[in-house]
Amino acid sequence: MHNNHFFLRILARELRQILTYARLKQCFSQEKDELVIGFERQNGQDFWIKCSFGSQFSSLQFPDEFRRAGRNSVDLFSDLLLHEVQDVRVFENERAIGLYFLGEQVLVLKLFGNRSNVILFQVGEHQGQFQKRLGKDFDLTLGQLDRSIDQSYEAFQEAEGDWMALYPTLGKEGGNYLQRLGYTNQSMEGQWKLLQQTLQWLDEPQISIVETAKGIALTLFPNDGEVLYQTKNVFDALNQFYSLHYSVGEFRREKSLLMETLGKLHLKAIHYLESLEKQQVKRDSSLAYEEIGNILMAFLNLIPSGAKSVELDDFYHGGKVTIKLNPLLSGPENAENYYRKAKNFSKEIAQWEATVARKKAEIVELGTQLKGVEAAQVRRELKPYLQYLKVQQSTKQSSEELPFKQFVTSGWTIWVGKNAKNNDLLTLKYAKKFDIWLHARDVSGSHVIIRNPQQQTVPKHVIEKAAELAAHFSKRATESLCPVIVTAKKYVRKTKDLLPGQVIVDREEEVVLVRPNYWE
Structure with missing residues (x-):
């Protein structure tokens, strides 16, 4: 209730006793979302009001003294300096206090939670405000702040x-x-x-x-x-x-949020590992791609033109086997397609094993992190884990200005191209050399960028979330697992002979196996 009308009514009453006939001595900001207002009372004493108006928490403070920083501070509402306070009142049925100065100037402390602001009015009309991001406040008039209600x-x-x-x-x-x-x-x-x-x-x-x-x-x-x-x-x-x-x-809020975030990551890693292990069982029970290619080549005369599948003798294991076909390709071309898949199969197995090992290590690490957060008793003990709550600085371009799909995970911004030309725009114009570039391997799909303006190490779980998007926005969207190339954008280039969306990757720093997944 610190911003409730009834609490502000008491506050306004006390401020009236202290500030009537006091002069505004200083009004400045030296921290984001923080305004300091200093008065000199008739008895020569100073009185300070510190307005902290963050997007998550807003409140007033009344420090006994306040030292202004030598630099990085800016004066505000300079027209009010040395003006004398005539009255202080809370507005009718509203969460706002008005400081009335000589000359029909009113400085309003508008305490509307995450929309709190300090606004200056001259003869009832808006003259200036502290929080510029609150655009609707520019249209306020002083008369709109009182809410008259019949309370008989x-x-x-x-x-x-x-x-x-x-x-x-x-x-x-x-x-x-x-x-x-x-x-x-x-x-x-x-x-x-x-x-x-x-x-x-x-x-x-x-x-x-x-x-x-x-x-x-x-x-x-x-x-x-x-x-x-x-x-x-x-x-x-x-x-x-x-x-x-x-x-x-x-401390309690951050601890709770960390426990929730780490808990979700831990559970997700466990489910992901289970999915990988199921994929191994499926692979072990399936016919190898090279064997399928050989079977097709052995029975080319039995493959009907334009068929989506064919049932042939399995001379490796006995019995019959149903083989999926691309109806637009001939028998030899379908066989060649399976040979191509077989060529990459050994690489994918190695990637799969590396992913399983990494995921197991991640599960152990996240379990350790969870225990550490749970044992923390004071805020400083949470410091090693706050990377999971890291919020990146907002990019210069707003979401309305950027022509890409945008996603955010654990504070990291991810951009996804919408089509071939858009992919070129994303990779060649907007992405910077230390951003992370991702793309589904061996198939067409969207370019995906993880923004990294601070040139930091991108967490594994963020890379995997971005890779899931790269897999989803590709020709492998319907497959159970998809290999995704991960590299720094500086290793991606384009020559004039390439078509829109086509690029050359000089160095694949990593290939991850993920399930195609669209998340928001």
């Missing part, structure tokens, strides 16, 4: 006791509190009385910081969670909440 008993009767219609700002937490008091079992008068008692409680509540299943929370209501801190001081509450969110809440 008559309106309550008309709403048939629906407290949400009158006080939506109580939110889910307020609704749960009313239910614990037996709200639904009361008469209309009893419900109104309970509602008024709750509102009276919220005027000067005990502020608690609790640990819940979802993390660290600030609440104005009695709560079943473990209470970590209690106070009546709204500034202390926010400072402690921010600190505990990162020292306790973020």
Whole structure:
């Protein structure tokens, strides 16, 4: 509830006492998503407000002092410097506080969760804002921030006791509190009385910081969670909440996310190994490609033209064998097709064995990582495992600008070409030399790129996810396993005589066997 209207109502009341007639001394940003506002009060003391508005967590802090960095900081809302605060108020039924300055200028702290912002209004019209990414805020006017709601008993009767219609700002937490008091079992008068008692409680509540299943929370209501801190001081509450969110809440969140991520990777590796082992059983029970080619060559006169399959004598193992054919090819050409597959078969077996060995090692490694995360007691002990939660810097081109299919796994961005010309565009123009290039082996298909602008070692599980896409967007999409070439983009080139989509791979750094798979 740290951004709830009723909590902000208390905060605005305290800020009014402290900031009335104070002058804006500094307003600057030196960290992404962080704005620092400094005031000089009439008694000569400084008062600081630190606005931390990240995409995952937003809150206010009130440090006793704040030292501005010598560089990498930028001044904001300079027109307000040395202006005097005349009033502080919370907007009606809204999660926003207005700091009113002389000259009809209002600095609004808009505390809308991951859409929080600081906006400057002049004579009610938008003049500037801190978070430029929130485009809709540019169209706001000051008058839109107040939400007038009839909260009389008559309106309550008309709403048939629906407290949400009158006080939506109580939110889910307020609704749960009313239910614990037996709200639904009361008469209309009893419900109104309970509602008024709750509102009276919220005027000067005990502020608690609790640990819940979802993390660290600030609440104005009695709560079943473990209470970590209690106070009546709204500034202390926010400072402690921010600190505990990162020292306790973020540790629990990251640990839970790591356990979930590693658990999925571990389970996936186990299933993948099972699939590989089933493929070996299938191969062992199947006729070798070279044997099939020999059988076809021995009975060319028995192969009907345009047939999709043929049943012939198996002179290797006895009995009959049904052989699939390409109806567009002649008997000798079908035999040659099987000879070509036989040529690559020994290589694929070696690749298969290497993949099985690597997957077994990966299962052991992931199991060890899981135990390490589970044993961690403090945030610094999670540091060796945070690579699994790594988020790459966003690329310069947005998804709307790029003409490729785009996927993201474990923070790594993957691009997939859409057609032959698009493949050339992807590989020759957009991909950089240290990006990873993938393509299904010996068949036509999409070029696939793993972006690697930081020139880091790409994790094996990310390569395999990209390889699954390369296999899916290829002529081998219907096969159970597909060999995929993996190499650095710098080893891929094109000469003028090649058709669109065709390239020369000077060095195959690795070939992986994967199941074709489309994932999002």
